[in-house]
Amino acid sequence: MDLSEARREYTMGGLRRNDLPDHPESLFEHWLKQAIDAEINDPTAMTIATVDADGQPFQRIVLLKHFDKNGFVFYTNLGSRKAQQLQNNARISLHFPWHMLERQVHVTGIAERVPTHEVLRYFSSRPKESQLAAWASQQSERLSARKLLEAKFVELKMKFENHEVPLPTFWGGFRVNVSSMEFWQGGEHRLHDRFLYTRSDATWDISRLAP
Known part of the structure; x- marks a missing residue:
């Protein structure tokens, strides 16, 4: 398989310094809405x-469940590989690949546990089948056969009918306190637009990066 010619032009638009708000969450919200x-x-x-x-x-890919000026929130089994790794090293990177819009957003930061009351509020909002799946799966543990997982799900479904x-x-959940956010917009001839927001106390430094 020859992949050397697999390419295309990015022509949907550019990103200029004058387009950027002072705070990256405002631009992220705008891009996410689009x-x-x-x-x-x-x-998400x-x-x-x-x-x-x-x-x-x-x-791995997970779904963003909330974001604001305080960070990005996702939920997971606390025994999972990602949760265990964050317990030992809280540094984390997030990447949103919005290929259809020729955009990417890259986030770096520090993850901290979400308070129990927030976890409970979100868990209660999930479909019942998703709640049962959370109980049924010992995430990241070795599983000898899928039928064991399915049998556990059925058992729990009957128990909580x-x-x-x-x-x-x-x-539980994690909130990523943002250290930096990079916004990437595809450009013609590989002259992409990249802007990096870096936290500096209560403000943000903004830099254009070469593509």
Whole structure:
């Protein structure tokens, strides 16, 4: 398979310094709304990268569930590989790949646990099947056969058929406190526009990066 000629031009527009607000969350909100309005697949999907004790990076896709000036929030099993890695090294990277709009957003920061009351509020808002799945799956643990997972799900479904599903003690969330945010807009002839916001106390430094 020859991939050397797999390329295309990026022609949907540029990004200029005068277009940028003082705070990156304002631009992120604008871009996210445009991604949602464009009806692209999974606009809130983000790749999150963590590292293990040996410095080996790991990536996986999760869904963004909330963001504001205080950071980006996602939820997970606290026994999962990503949660265990964040316990040992709270540095994290997020990446939003909005290919259809020829855009990317890259975030770096420090992850901290979300308070239990926030976790409970979100868990209670999930469909019951998703709540049961959280109980059924020992995320990242080795599983000898899918039928064991399915059997556990059915068992729990019967157990809680007429009851509310309680919040598992092993399920929680993380808020990423942002250190930097980079906005990438594709440009013709590979002359892409890249702007990096870097936190400086209560303000943000903005730099243009070469593509």
